[in-house]
Amino acid sequence: xxxxxxxxxxxxxxxxxxxxxxxxxxxxxxxxxxxxxxxxxxxxxxxxxxxxxxxxxxxxxxxxxxxxxxxxxxxxxxxxxxxxxxxxxxxxxxxxxxxxxxxxxxxxxxxxxxxxxxxxxxxxxxxxxxxxxxxxxxxxxxxxxxxxxxxxxxxxxxxxxxxxxxxxxxxxxxxxxxxxxxxxxxxxxxxxxxxxxxxxxxxxxxxxxxxxxxxxxxxxxxxxxxxxxxxxxxxxxxxxxxxxxxxxxxxxxxxxxxxxxxxxxxxxxxxxxxxxxxxxxxxxxxxxxxxxxxxxx
Amino acid sequence: xxxxxxxxxxxxxxxxxxxxxxxxxxxxxxxxxxxxxxxxxxxxxxxxxxxxxxxxxxxxxxxxxxxxxxxxxxxxxxxxxxxxxxxxxxxxxxxxxxxxxxxxxxxxxxxxxxxxxxxxxxxxxxxxxxxxxxxxxxxxxxxxxxxxxxxxxxxxxxxxxxxxxxxxxxxxxxxxxxxxxxxxxxxxxxxxxxxxxxxxxxxxxxxxxxxxxxxxxxxxxxxxxxxxxxxxxxxxxxxxxxxxxxxxxxxxxxxxxxxxxxxxxxxxxxxxxxxxxxxxxxxxxxxxxxxxxxxxx
Numbered sequence: 001x002x003x004x005x006x007x008x009x010x011x012x013x014x015x016x017x018x019x020x021x022x023x024x025x026x027x028x029x030x031x032x033x034x035x036x037x038x039x040x041x042x043x044x045x046x047x048x049x050x051x052x053x054x055x056x057x058x059x060x061x062x063x064x065x066x067x068x069x070x071x072x073x074x075x076x077x078x079x080x081x082x083x084x085x086x087x088x089x090x091x092x093x094x095x096x097x098x099x100x101x102x103x104x105x106x107x108x109x110x111x112x113x114x115x116x117x118x119x120x121x122x123x124x125x126x127x128x129x130x131x132x133x134x135x136x137x138x139x140x141x142x143x144x145x146x147x148x149x150x151x152x153x154x155x156x157x158x159x160x161x162x163x164x165x166x167x168x169x170x171x172x173x174x175x176x177x178x179x180x181x182x183x184x185x186x187x188x189x190x191x192x193x194x195x196x197x198x199x200x201x202x203x204x205x206x207x208x209x210x211x212x213x214x215x216x217x218x219x220x221x222x223x224x225x226x227x228x229x230x231x232x233x234x235x236x237x238x239x240x241x242x243x244x245x246x247x248x249x250x251x252x253x254x255x256x257x258x259x260x261x262x263x264x265x266x267x268x269x270x271x272x273x274x275x276x277x278x279x280x281x282x283x284x285x286x287x288x289x290x291x292x293x294x295x296x297x
Numbered sequence: 298x299x300x301x302x303x304x305x306x307x308x309x310x311x312x313x314x315x316x317x318x319x320x321x322x323x324x325x326x327x328x329x330x331x332x333x334x335x336x337x338x339x340x341x342x343x344x345x346x347x348x349x350x351x352x353x354x355x356x357x358x359x360x361x362x363x364x365x366x367x368x369x370x371x372x373x374x375x376x377x378x379x380x381x382x383x384x385x386x387x388x389x390x391x392x393x394x395x396x397x398x399x400x401x402x403x404x405x406x407x408x409x410x411x412x413x414x415x416x417x418x419x420x421x422x423x424x425x426x427x428x429x430x431x432x433x434x435x436x437x438x439x440x441x442x443x444x445x446x447x448x449x450x451x452x453x454x455x456x457x458x459x460x461x462x463x464x465x466x467x468x469x470x471x472x473x474x475x476x477x478x479x480x481x482x483x484x485x486x487x488x489x490x491x492x493x494x495x496x497x498x499x500x501x502x503x504x505x506x507x508x509x510x511x512x513x514x515x516x517x518x519x520x521x522x523x524x525x526x527x528x529x530x531x532x533x534x535x536x537x538x539x540x541x542x543x544x545x546x547x548x549x550x551x552x553x554x555x556x557x558x559x560x561x562x563x564x565x566x567x568x569x570x571x572x573x574x575x576x577x578x579x580x581x582x583x584x585x586x587x588x589x590x591x592x593x594x
Contacts, residue, residue, distance in 0.1 A: 044543070250344040286334045
Protein backbone atom coordinates (compact mmCIF):
# COMPACT_ATOMS: atom_id res chain seq x y z
CA UNK A 1 0.00 0.00 0.00
CA UNK A 2 3.01 2.28 0.19
CA UNK A 3 2.30 3.48 -3.34
CA UNK A 4 -1.09 4.72 -2.22
CA UNK A 5 -0.28 8.39 -1.96
CA UNK A 6 1.66 8.59 -5.19
CA UNK A 7 -0.20 6.13 -7.39
CA UNK A 8 -3.12 8.53 -7.50
CA UNK A 9 -0.98 11.20 -9.10
CA UNK A 10 -0.46 9.07 -12.20
CA UNK A 11 -2.83 9.30 -15.15
CA UNK A 12 -4.95 6.15 -15.02
CA UNK A 13 -3.37 3.14 -16.61
CA UNK A 14 -6.66 1.52 -17.52
CA UNK A 15 -9.99 3.00 -18.50
CA UNK A 16 -11.73 5.30 -16.05
CA UNK A 17 -14.20 3.72 -13.67
CA UNK A 18 -17.85 4.14 -14.61
CA UNK A 19 -19.57 6.58 -12.25
CA UNK A 20 -23.25 7.43 -12.11
CA UNK A 21 -24.20 11.08 -11.66
CA UNK A 22 -26.88 10.69 -9.02
CA UNK A 23 -28.41 14.05 -8.24
CA UNK A 24 -30.47 15.17 -5.26
CA UNK A 25 -31.66 18.50 -3.83
CA UNK A 26 -28.88 20.10 -1.79
CA UNK A 27 -31.01 22.33 0.42
CA UNK A 28 -34.41 22.26 2.09
CA UNK A 29 -36.58 25.06 3.36
CA UNK A 30 -37.87 24.87 6.92
CA UNK A 31 -40.08 27.23 8.87
CA UNK A 32 -38.39 28.83 11.85
CA UNK A 33 -39.32 31.25 14.62
CA UNK A 34 -36.81 34.04 15.26
CA UNK A 35 -36.01 36.18 18.28
CA UNK A 36 -38.49 38.82 17.13
CA UNK A 37 -41.36 36.35 17.12
CA UNK A 38 -41.36 36.25 13.32
CA UNK A 39 -42.08 32.97 11.55
CA UNK A 40 -40.23 32.65 8.26
CA UNK A 41 -38.50 30.15 6.03
CA UNK A 42 -34.79 29.46 5.95
CA UNK A 43 -32.77 26.95 3.97
CA UNK A 44 -30.79 24.16 5.59
CA UNK A 45 -28.41 21.77 3.85
CA UNK A 46 -29.66 18.32 2.93
CA UNK A 47 -28.05 15.37 4.71
CA UNK A 48 -28.41 11.81 3.52
CA UNK A 49 -27.13 8.44 4.60
CA UNK A 50 -25.19 6.71 1.85
CA UNK A 51 -24.36 3.09 2.55
CA UNK A 52 -21.31 1.93 0.65
CA UNK A 53 -21.21 -1.66 -0.59
CA UNK A 54 -17.90 -2.93 -1.98
CA UNK A 55 -18.45 -5.94 -4.24
CA UNK A 56 -21.83 -6.44 -2.54
CA UNK A 57 -20.31 -6.29 0.94
CA UNK A 58 -21.47 -3.48 3.25
CA UNK A 59 -18.52 -1.30 4.25
CA UNK A 60 -19.76 1.89 5.85
CA UNK A 61 -22.58 4.43 5.92
CA UNK A 62 -21.59 8.02 5.19
CA UNK A 63 -23.79 11.00 5.96
CA UNK A 64 -23.46 13.43 3.08
CA UNK A 65 -24.94 16.50 1.45
CA UNK A 66 -25.08 14.47 -1.73
CA UNK A 67 -23.45 16.93 -4.13
CA UNK A 68 -21.04 14.39 -5.60
CA UNK A 69 -21.58 10.99 -4.00
CA UNK A 70 -19.62 8.95 -6.55
CA UNK A 71 -16.43 10.99 -6.12
CA UNK A 72 -17.00 10.94 -2.36
CA UNK A 73 -17.06 7.15 -2.33
CA UNK A 74 -14.01 6.91 -4.60
CA UNK A 75 -12.10 9.37 -2.42
CA UNK A 76 -13.20 7.65 0.76
CA UNK A 77 -11.82 4.33 -0.45
CA UNK A 78 -8.56 6.05 -1.44
CA UNK A 79 -8.16 8.07 1.75
CA UNK A 80 -8.92 5.03 3.87
CA UNK A 81 -6.24 3.31 1.76
CA UNK A 82 -8.60 0.50 0.88
CA UNK A 83 -7.56 1.10 -2.73
CA UNK A 84 -4.36 2.65 -4.07
CA UNK A 85 -5.69 3.91 -7.39
CA UNK A 86 -8.94 4.57 -9.25
CA UNK A 87 -7.70 1.87 -11.63
CA UNK A 88 -8.88 -0.68 -9.10
CA UNK A 89 -12.50 0.43 -9.47
CA UNK A 90 -14.72 -0.76 -12.29
CA UNK A 91 -17.89 1.15 -11.35
CA UNK A 92 -19.53 3.19 -8.62
CA UNK A 93 -23.31 3.23 -8.88
CA UNK A 94 -25.23 5.52 -6.53
CA UNK A 95 -28.99 5.16 -6.13
CA UNK A 96 -30.60 7.67 -3.76
CA UNK A 97 -33.84 5.67 -3.81
CA UNK A 98 -32.12 3.06 -1.69
CA UNK A 99 -29.44 5.43 -0.30
CA UNK A 100 -26.73 3.10 -1.49
CA UNK A 101 -23.48 3.24 -3.42
CA UNK A 102 -22.52 -0.02 -5.10
CA UNK A 103 -18.79 -0.22 -5.71
CA UNK A 104 -17.58 -2.81 -8.17
CA UNK A 105 -13.84 -3.42 -8.01
CA UNK A 106 -11.72 -4.98 -10.75
CA UNK A 107 -9.79 -7.31 -8.52
CA UNK A 108 -11.52 -7.09 -5.16
CA UNK A 109 -10.03 -5.52 -2.02
CA UNK A 110 -7.67 -7.95 -0.34
CA UNK A 111 -7.78 -8.49 3.38
CA UNK A 112 -10.59 -5.96 3.79
CA UNK A 113 -11.75 -7.34 7.12
CA UNK A 114 -8.35 -6.98 8.74
CA UNK A 115 -7.81 -3.55 7.22
CA UNK A 116 -11.11 -2.15 8.48
CA UNK A 117 -10.95 -3.81 11.88
CA UNK A 118 -9.14 -1.28 14.02
CA UNK A 119 -11.07 1.81 14.97
CA UNK A 120 -9.45 5.13 15.73
CA UNK A 121 -11.73 8.01 16.57
CA UNK A 122 -10.08 11.22 15.46
CA UNK A 123 -11.02 14.73 16.24
CA UNK A 124 -12.54 16.24 13.18
CA UNK A 125 -15.08 18.46 14.79
CA UNK A 126 -16.57 15.23 15.93
CA UNK A 127 -15.29 11.74 16.11
CA UNK A 128 -13.97 10.87 12.69
CA UNK A 129 -13.10 7.37 11.79
CA UNK A 130 -9.77 6.35 10.34
CA UNK A 131 -8.89 2.76 9.92
CA UNK A 132 -5.86 1.64 11.83
CA UNK A 133 -3.22 1.27 9.14
CA UNK A 134 -3.68 4.88 8.05
CA UNK A 135 -1.41 6.49 10.64
CA UNK A 136 1.43 4.11 9.92
CA UNK A 137 0.96 4.68 6.19
CA UNK A 138 2.18 8.25 6.64
CA UNK A 139 5.73 6.97 6.41
CA UNK A 140 5.02 6.25 2.77
CA UNK A 141 4.02 9.86 2.05
CA UNK A 142 6.44 11.72 -0.25
CA UNK A 143 5.94 15.48 -0.61
CA UNK A 144 7.90 17.89 -2.82
CA UNK A 145 10.60 19.97 -1.12
CA UNK A 146 10.33 23.64 -0.16
CA UNK A 147 12.02 24.79 -3.38
CA UNK A 148 9.70 22.74 -5.59
CA UNK A 149 6.42 23.72 -3.94
CA UNK A 150 6.05 27.29 -2.70
CA UNK A 151 3.38 29.96 -2.35
CA UNK A 152 3.62 33.75 -2.60
CA UNK A 153 1.65 36.05 -0.32
CA UNK A 154 0.10 37.66 -3.39
CA UNK A 155 -1.05 34.25 -4.62
CA UNK A 156 -2.53 33.48 -1.21
CA UNK A 157 -4.46 36.76 -1.30
CA UNK A 158 -5.73 35.89 -4.78
CA UNK A 159 -6.79 32.42 -3.65
CA UNK A 160 -8.69 33.87 -0.70
CA UNK A 161 -10.43 36.36 -2.97
CA UNK A 162 -11.62 33.51 -5.21
CA UNK A 163 -12.95 31.71 -2.15
CA UNK A 164 -14.70 34.87 -0.98
CA UNK A 165 -16.48 35.27 -4.30
CA UNK A 166 -17.45 31.59 -4.61
CA UNK A 167 -21.18 31.05 -4.66
CA UNK A 168 -21.95 28.38 -2.12
CA UNK A 169 -24.48 26.29 -0.25
CA UNK A 170 -22.89 27.74 2.88
CA UNK A 171 -23.94 31.22 1.87
CA UNK A 172 -27.49 30.03 1.28
CA UNK A 173 -27.98 27.49 4.04
CA UNK A 174 -24.93 27.47 6.32
CA UNK A 175 -23.85 24.37 8.24
CA UNK A 176 -21.65 22.92 5.51
CA UNK A 177 -17.91 22.87 5.08
CA UNK A 178 -16.23 23.74 1.83
CA UNK A 179 -13.00 22.40 0.40
CA UNK A 180 -11.21 23.51 -2.73
CA UNK A 181 -8.16 22.55 -4.74
CA UNK A 182 -6.05 25.36 -6.19
CA UNK A 183 -3.21 25.65 -8.67
CA UNK A 184 -1.79 29.01 -7.67
CA UNK A 185 -4.83 31.26 -7.37
CA UNK A 186 -6.82 29.16 -9.86
CA UNK A 187 -9.59 27.11 -8.29
CA UNK A 188 -9.70 23.69 -9.96
CA UNK A 189 -12.36 22.05 -7.81
CA UNK A 190 -14.76 23.21 -5.11
CA UNK A 191 -17.01 20.98 -3.06
CA UNK A 192 -19.16 21.36 0.02
CA UNK A 193 -20.52 18.73 2.33
CA UNK A 194 -22.08 18.47 5.77
CA UNK A 195 -18.92 16.72 6.82
CA UNK A 196 -15.66 18.37 5.89
CA UNK A 197 -13.99 14.98 5.73
CA UNK A 198 -16.45 14.08 3.02
CA UNK A 199 -15.46 17.23 1.18
CA UNK A 200 -11.75 16.42 1.17
CA UNK A 201 -12.48 12.80 0.25
CA UNK A 202 -14.49 14.05 -2.72
CA UNK A 203 -11.54 16.13 -3.88
CA UNK A 204 -9.29 13.09 -3.51
CA UNK A 205 -11.74 11.15 -5.68
CA UNK A 206 -11.74 13.90 -8.32
CA UNK A 207 -7.93 14.02 -8.38
CA UNK A 208 -7.66 10.26 -8.70
CA UNK A 209 -10.28 10.05 -11.43
CA UNK A 210 -8.54 12.73 -13.47
CA UNK A 211 -4.95 11.79 -12.65
CA UNK A 212 -4.30 15.19 -11.07
CA UNK A 213 -0.94 15.66 -9.31
CA UNK A 214 -0.98 17.07 -5.78
CA UNK A 215 2.57 18.41 -5.65
CA UNK A 216 1.89 21.80 -7.27
CA UNK A 217 -1.52 22.32 -5.66
CA UNK A 218 -2.86 24.09 -2.60
CA UNK A 219 -5.69 22.60 -0.58
CA UNK A 220 -8.23 25.00 0.96
CA UNK A 221 -10.71 24.11 3.69
CA UNK A 222 -13.18 26.08 5.79
CA UNK A 223 -12.66 23.58 8.58
CA UNK A 224 -10.04 23.23 11.29
CA UNK A 225 -6.66 21.79 10.47
CA UNK A 226 -6.96 18.57 12.43
CA UNK A 227 -4.56 15.64 12.17
CA UNK A 228 -7.05 13.91 9.89
CA UNK A 229 -7.25 16.78 7.41
CA UNK A 230 -3.48 17.15 7.35
CA UNK A 231 -3.06 13.40 6.91
CA UNK A 232 -5.49 13.26 4.00
CA UNK A 233 -3.89 16.24 2.27
CA UNK A 234 -0.50 14.56 2.65
CA UNK A 235 -1.87 11.35 1.16
CA UNK A 236 -3.15 13.38 -1.78
CA UNK A 237 0.37 14.72 -2.18
CA UNK A 238 -0.66 18.34 -1.50
CA UNK A 239 1.99 20.05 0.65
CA UNK A 240 0.25 23.39 1.33
CA UNK A 241 -3.04 23.78 3.21
CA UNK A 242 -5.02 26.96 3.78
CA UNK A 243 -7.84 27.08 6.31
CA UNK A 244 -10.33 29.76 7.26
CA UNK A 245 -10.23 28.13 10.67
CA UNK A 246 -7.56 27.23 13.22
CA UNK A 247 -5.25 24.31 13.90
CA UNK A 248 -5.23 21.55 16.49
CA UNK A 249 -2.03 20.39 18.16
CA UNK A 250 -1.91 17.08 16.31
CA UNK A 251 -2.60 18.73 12.99
CA UNK A 252 0.25 21.12 13.69
CA UNK A 253 2.62 18.36 14.80
CA UNK A 254 1.82 16.13 11.86
CA UNK A 255 2.28 18.94 9.32
CA UNK A 256 5.57 19.95 10.94
CA UNK A 257 6.78 16.35 10.85
CA UNK A 258 5.81 15.99 7.19
CA UNK A 259 7.29 19.34 6.16
CA UNK A 260 3.93 20.71 5.08
CA UNK A 261 2.92 24.37 5.18
CA UNK A 262 -0.23 25.34 7.08
CA UNK A 263 -2.05 28.66 6.89
CA UNK A 264 -4.94 29.29 9.25
CA UNK A 265 -7.40 32.07 10.12
CA UNK A 266 -7.16 32.84 6.43
CA UNK A 267 -9.80 35.14 4.98
CA UNK A 268 -9.68 38.29 2.91
CA UNK A 269 -6.09 39.49 3.39
CA UNK A 270 -5.54 37.99 6.81
CA UNK A 271 -3.78 34.74 7.64
CA UNK A 272 -1.37 33.06 10.02
CA UNK A 273 1.33 30.73 8.78
CA UNK A 274 1.56 28.07 11.49
CA UNK A 275 4.34 25.94 10.12
CA UNK A 276 6.40 25.35 6.97
CA UNK A 277 7.49 29.00 6.63
CA UNK A 278 10.16 27.82 4.17
CA UNK A 279 7.56 27.38 1.41
CA UNK A 280 6.22 30.90 1.86
CA UNK A 281 7.42 34.00 0.00
CA UNK A 282 6.26 37.20 1.69
CA UNK A 283 5.94 39.04 -1.61
CA UNK A 284 4.80 41.51 -2.60
CA UNK A 285 6.39 42.95 0.55
CA UNK A 286 3.65 42.80 3.20
CA UNK A 287 2.60 46.18 4.52
CA UNK A 288 3.61 46.59 8.13
CA UNK A 289 0.80 47.14 10.54
CA UNK A 290 0.08 46.73 14.25
CA UNK A 291 -0.19 43.07 15.16
CA UNK A 292 -3.80 41.96 15.08
CA UNK A 293 -5.45 40.20 17.99
CA UNK A 294 -6.45 36.87 16.55
CA UNK A 295 -9.93 35.79 17.52
CA UNK A 296 -10.44 32.22 18.64
CA UNK A 297 -12.41 29.76 16.60
CA UNK B 298 -30.42 -1.52 26.85
CA UNK B 299 -33.76 0.21 26.55
CA UNK B 300 -33.26 1.65 30.01
CA UNK B 301 -30.07 3.30 28.88
CA UNK B 302 -31.29 6.82 28.53
CA UNK B 303 -33.32 6.82 31.73
CA UNK B 304 -31.15 4.70 34.00
CA UNK B 305 -28.58 7.46 34.00
CA UNK B 306 -31.08 9.89 35.47
CA UNK B 307 -31.31 7.83 38.67
CA UNK B 308 -28.99 8.48 41.57
CA UNK B 309 -26.49 5.63 41.52
CA UNK B 310 -27.60 2.46 43.21
CA UNK B 311 -24.11 1.38 44.19
CA UNK B 312 -21.04 3.37 45.13
CA UNK B 313 -19.61 5.81 42.61
CA UNK B 314 -16.95 4.48 40.28
CA UNK B 315 -13.40 5.43 41.20
CA UNK B 316 -12.03 8.01 38.76
CA UNK B 317 -8.50 9.36 38.57
CA UNK B 318 -8.06 13.09 38.00
CA UNK B 319 -5.35 12.98 35.35
CA UNK B 320 -4.28 16.48 34.45
CA UNK B 321 -2.39 17.76 31.44
CA UNK B 322 -1.65 21.17 29.89
CA UNK B 323 -4.61 22.31 27.80
CA UNK B 324 -2.81 24.72 25.51
CA UNK B 325 0.57 25.06 23.84
CA UNK B 326 2.37 28.09 22.47
CA UNK B 327 3.66 27.95 18.92
CA UNK B 328 5.55 30.53 16.87
CA UNK B 329 3.66 31.77 13.82
CA UNK B 330 4.25 34.20 10.97
CA UNK B 331 1.40 36.57 10.25
CA UNK B 332 0.31 38.48 7.16
CA UNK B 333 2.37 41.48 8.22
CA UNK B 334 5.55 39.42 8.31
CA UNK B 335 5.56 39.46 12.11
CA UNK B 336 6.73 36.38 13.98
CA UNK B 337 4.92 35.92 17.26
CA UNK B 338 3.57 33.30 19.63
CA UNK B 339 -0.02 32.10 19.73
CA UNK B 340 -1.70 29.43 21.80
CA UNK B 341 -3.26 26.33 20.29
CA UNK B 342 -5.30 23.68 22.10
CA UNK B 343 -3.60 20.47 23.14
CA UNK B 344 -4.79 17.29 21.46
CA UNK B 345 -3.95 13.86 22.78
CA UNK B 346 -4.75 10.30 21.82
CA UNK B 347 -6.44 8.41 24.63
CA UNK B 348 -6.76 4.69 24.06
CA UNK B 349 -9.63 3.18 26.01
CA UNK B 350 -9.26 -0.33 27.38
CA UNK B 351 -12.35 -1.99 28.83
CA UNK B 352 -11.41 -4.82 31.19
CA UNK B 353 -7.99 -4.92 29.49
CA UNK B 354 -9.50 -5.11 26.01
CA UNK B 355 -8.74 -2.23 23.59
CA UNK B 356 -11.95 -0.53 22.54
CA UNK B 357 -11.14 2.76 20.81
CA UNK B 358 -8.71 5.65 20.65
CA UNK B 359 -10.19 9.11 21.26
CA UNK B 360 -8.42 12.33 20.37
CA UNK B 361 -9.07 14.78 23.17
CA UNK B 362 -8.02 18.10 24.68
CA UNK B 363 -7.64 16.21 27.93
CA UNK B 364 -9.59 18.51 30.27
CA UNK B 365 -11.62 15.71 31.82
CA UNK B 366 -10.61 12.36 30.34
CA UNK B 367 -12.28 10.17 32.97
CA UNK B 368 -15.71 11.73 32.47
CA UNK B 369 -15.15 11.62 28.71
CA UNK B 370 -14.56 7.88 28.81
CA UNK B 371 -17.54 7.30 31.09
CA UNK B 372 -19.79 9.38 28.85
CA UNK B 373 -18.46 7.74 25.71
CA UNK B 374 -19.37 4.30 27.04
CA UNK B 375 -22.83 5.57 27.99
CA UNK B 376 -23.51 7.43 24.73
CA UNK B 377 -22.34 4.45 22.73
CA UNK B 378 -24.76 2.44 24.89
CA UNK B 379 -22.03 0.03 25.85
CA UNK B 380 -23.14 0.58 29.44
CA UNK B 381 -26.53 1.72 30.72
CA UNK B 382 -25.39 3.29 33.99
CA UNK B 383 -22.28 4.45 35.82
CA UNK B 384 -23.15 1.67 38.30
CA UNK B 385 -21.60 -0.76 35.86
CA UNK B 386 -18.17 0.85 36.20
CA UNK B 387 -15.82 0.07 39.06
CA UNK B 388 -12.95 2.37 38.06
CA UNK B 389 -11.60 4.52 35.24
CA UNK B 390 -7.85 5.10 35.50
CA UNK B 391 -6.26 7.55 33.08
CA UNK B 392 -2.47 7.69 32.67
CA UNK B 393 -1.22 10.31 30.22
CA UNK B 394 2.26 8.78 30.34
CA UNK B 395 0.93 5.90 28.29
CA UNK B 396 -2.05 7.83 26.82
CA UNK B 397 -4.42 5.18 28.09
CA UNK B 398 -7.67 4.94 30.03
CA UNK B 399 -8.17 1.64 31.83
CA UNK B 400 -11.85 0.95 32.44
CA UNK B 401 -12.69 -1.69 35.01
CA UNK B 402 -16.31 -2.82 34.86
CA UNK B 403 -18.19 -4.56 37.67
CA UNK B 404 -19.78 -7.24 35.53
CA UNK B 405 -18.12 -6.90 32.15
CA UNK B 406 -19.78 -5.65 28.97
CA UNK B 407 -21.78 -8.43 27.38
CA UNK B 408 -21.57 -9.08 23.68
CA UNK B 409 -19.14 -6.22 23.18
CA UNK B 410 -17.79 -7.55 19.89
CA UNK B 411 -21.18 -7.72 18.24
CA UNK B 412 -22.21 -4.35 19.63
CA UNK B 413 -19.15 -2.54 18.33
CA UNK B 414 -19.03 -4.33 15.01
CA UNK B 415 -21.20 -2.15 12.78
CA UNK B 416 -19.70 1.14 11.74
CA UNK B 417 -21.75 4.20 10.87
CA UNK B 418 -19.90 7.34 9.94
CA UNK B 419 -21.98 10.32 10.93
CA UNK B 420 -21.56 13.90 10.01
CA UNK B 421 -20.22 15.71 13.00
CA UNK B 422 -18.03 18.22 11.34
CA UNK B 423 -16.12 15.18 10.27
CA UNK B 424 -16.93 11.53 10.22
CA UNK B 425 -18.07 10.60 13.68
CA UNK B 426 -18.47 7.03 14.67
CA UNK B 427 -21.61 5.64 16.18
CA UNK B 428 -22.01 1.97 16.76
CA UNK B 429 -24.86 0.39 14.89
CA UNK B 430 -27.42 -0.24 17.61
CA UNK B 431 -27.46 3.42 18.56
CA UNK B 432 -29.91 4.62 15.93
CA UNK B 433 -32.41 1.91 16.72
CA UNK B 434 -32.05 2.65 20.42
CA UNK B 435 -33.74 6.01 19.85
CA UNK B 436 -37.09 4.27 20.10
CA UNK B 437 -36.31 3.79 23.77
CA UNK B 438 -35.82 7.50 24.39
CA UNK B 439 -38.45 9.12 26.61
CA UNK B 440 -38.48 12.89 26.85
CA UNK B 441 -40.74 15.11 28.97
CA UNK B 442 -43.70 16.72 27.22
CA UNK B 443 -43.93 20.34 26.13
CA UNK B 444 -45.76 21.36 29.31
CA UNK B 445 -43.20 19.72 31.58
CA UNK B 446 -40.08 21.08 29.90
CA UNK B 447 -40.19 24.62 28.53
CA UNK B 448 -37.93 27.64 28.09
CA UNK B 449 -38.69 31.35 28.23
CA UNK B 450 -37.05 33.83 25.86
CA UNK B 451 -35.76 35.75 28.87
CA UNK B 452 -34.14 32.56 30.20
CA UNK B 453 -32.56 31.90 26.81
CA UNK B 454 -31.10 35.42 26.79
CA UNK B 455 -29.75 34.85 30.30
CA UNK B 456 -28.20 31.54 29.27
CA UNK B 457 -26.50 33.13 26.28
CA UNK B 458 -25.14 35.91 28.46
CA UNK B 459 -23.59 33.33 30.80
CA UNK B 460 -22.01 31.62 27.79
CA UNK B 461 -20.71 34.97 26.51
CA UNK B 462 -19.01 35.68 29.83
CA UNK B 463 -17.55 32.19 30.24
CA UNK B 464 -13.77 32.20 30.32
CA UNK B 465 -12.62 29.55 27.86
CA UNK B 466 -9.82 27.79 26.06
CA UNK B 467 -11.56 28.87 22.89
CA UNK B 468 -11.02 32.50 23.77
CA UNK B 469 -7.35 31.83 24.41
CA UNK B 470 -6.51 29.29 21.72
CA UNK B 471 -9.51 28.77 19.45
CA UNK B 472 -10.17 25.49 17.65
CA UNK B 473 -12.15 23.84 20.41
CA UNK B 474 -15.86 23.29 20.85
CA UNK B 475 -17.64 24.04 24.08
CA UNK B 476 -20.65 22.32 25.57
CA UNK B 477 -22.60 23.28 28.66
CA UNK B 478 -25.50 21.99 30.71
CA UNK B 479 -27.97 24.53 32.06
CA UNK B 480 -30.83 24.51 34.52
CA UNK B 481 -32.69 27.61 33.41
CA UNK B 482 -29.99 30.24 33.03
CA UNK B 483 -27.74 28.53 35.61
CA UNK B 484 -24.70 26.82 34.10
CA UNK B 485 -24.14 23.51 35.88
CA UNK B 486 -21.28 22.18 33.79
CA UNK B 487 -19.04 23.57 31.05
CA UNK B 488 -16.50 21.59 29.08
CA UNK B 489 -14.41 22.14 25.97
CA UNK B 490 -12.72 19.65 23.73
CA UNK B 491 -11.12 19.50 20.30
CA UNK B 492 -14.03 17.28 19.34
CA UNK B 493 -17.49 18.52 20.21
CA UNK B 494 -18.67 14.93 20.50
CA UNK B 495 -16.10 14.47 23.22
CA UNK B 496 -17.52 17.51 24.97
CA UNK B 497 -21.10 16.21 25.01
CA UNK B 498 -19.87 12.76 26.05
CA UNK B 499 -18.06 14.38 28.98
CA UNK B 500 -21.26 16.07 30.07
CA UNK B 501 -23.08 12.74 29.81
CA UNK B 502 -20.41 11.23 32.04
CA UNK B 503 -20.77 14.03 34.57
CA UNK B 504 -24.57 13.64 34.64
CA UNK B 505 -24.33 9.90 35.09
CA UNK B 506 -21.71 10.13 37.83
CA UNK B 507 -23.81 12.61 39.78
CA UNK B 508 -27.24 11.18 38.99
CA UNK B 509 -28.32 14.41 37.30
CA UNK B 510 -31.71 14.37 35.53
CA UNK B 511 -31.86 15.63 31.95
CA UNK B 512 -35.56 16.44 31.80
CA UNK B 513 -35.35 19.95 33.28
CA UNK B 514 -32.05 20.88 31.64
CA UNK B 515 -30.94 22.71 28.53
CA UNK B 516 -27.93 21.56 26.53
CA UNK B 517 -25.74 24.23 24.92
CA UNK B 518 -23.15 23.59 22.23
CA UNK B 519 -20.98 25.80 20.06
CA UNK B 520 -21.15 23.15 17.34
CA UNK B 521 -23.68 22.35 14.67
CA UNK B 522 -26.83 20.48 15.54
CA UNK B 523 -26.09 17.28 13.70
CA UNK B 524 -28.06 14.06 14.07
CA UNK B 525 -25.37 12.75 16.40
CA UNK B 526 -25.56 15.71 18.77
CA UNK B 527 -29.36 15.57 18.83
CA UNK B 528 -29.28 11.82 19.40
CA UNK B 529 -26.85 12.12 22.30
CA UNK B 530 -28.84 14.90 23.93
CA UNK B 531 -31.97 12.77 23.62
CA UNK B 532 -30.19 9.82 25.22
CA UNK B 533 -29.19 12.10 28.06
CA UNK B 534 -32.87 12.97 28.45
CA UNK B 535 -32.32 16.67 27.64
CA UNK B 536 -35.19 17.92 25.42
CA UNK B 537 -33.92 21.44 24.63
CA UNK B 538 -30.70 22.22 22.74
CA UNK B 539 -29.17 25.62 22.05
CA UNK B 540 -26.40 26.04 19.50
CA UNK B 541 -24.30 29.00 18.47
CA UNK B 542 -24.16 27.26 15.12
CA UNK B 543 -26.68 25.90 12.61
CA UNK B 544 -28.57 22.67 12.03
CA UNK B 545 -28.19 19.85 9.53
CA UNK B 546 -31.20 18.20 7.92
CA UNK B 547 -30.87 14.96 9.87
CA UNK B 548 -30.42 16.81 13.15
CA UNK B 549 -33.57 18.75 12.36
CA UNK B 550 -35.54 15.67 11.35
CA UNK B 551 -34.45 13.67 14.37
CA UNK B 552 -35.29 16.47 16.80
CA UNK B 553 -38.68 16.97 15.17
CA UNK B 554 -39.38 13.24 15.37
CA UNK B 555 -38.40 13.15 19.05
CA UNK B 556 -40.33 16.30 19.96
CA UNK B 557 -37.18 18.16 20.98
CA UNK B 558 -36.67 21.90 20.76
CA UNK B 559 -33.70 23.24 18.81
CA UNK B 560 -32.35 26.78 18.90
CA UNK B 561 -29.57 27.72 16.50
CA UNK B 562 -27.52 30.79 15.52
CA UNK B 563 -27.86 31.65 19.19
CA UNK B 564 -25.55 34.34 20.53
CA UNK B 565 -26.14 37.50 22.52
CA UNK B 566 -29.85 38.19 22.00
CA UNK B 567 -30.17 36.51 18.63
CA UNK B 568 -31.48 33.01 17.93
CA UNK B 569 -33.61 30.94 15.61
CA UNK B 570 -35.98 28.30 16.93
CA UNK B 571 -35.82 25.55 14.32
CA UNK B 572 -38.28 23.10 15.76
CA UNK B 573 -40.25 22.35 18.92
CA UNK B 574 -41.83 25.82 19.14
CA UNK B 575 -44.32 24.36 21.65
CA UNK B 576 -41.71 24.37 24.42
CA UNK B 577 -40.86 28.02 23.85
CA UNK B 578 -42.46 30.99 25.62
CA UNK B 579 -41.76 34.26 23.83
CA UNK B 580 -41.73 36.22 27.06
CA UNK B 581 -40.94 38.84 27.97
CA UNK B 582 -42.68 39.94 24.76
CA UNK B 583 -39.92 40.09 22.12
CA UNK B 584 -39.35 43.56 20.71
CA UNK B 585 -40.43 43.72 17.09
CA UNK B 586 -37.72 44.59 14.63
CA UNK B 587 -36.99 44.16 10.94
CA UNK B 588 -36.18 40.53 10.16
CA UNK B 589 -32.44 39.97 10.27
CA UNK B 590 -30.58 38.37 7.44
CA UNK B 591 -29.12 35.26 9.00
CA UNK B 592 -25.55 34.61 8.01
CA UNK B 593 -24.58 31.08 7.09
CA UNK B 594 -22.22 29.03 9.16
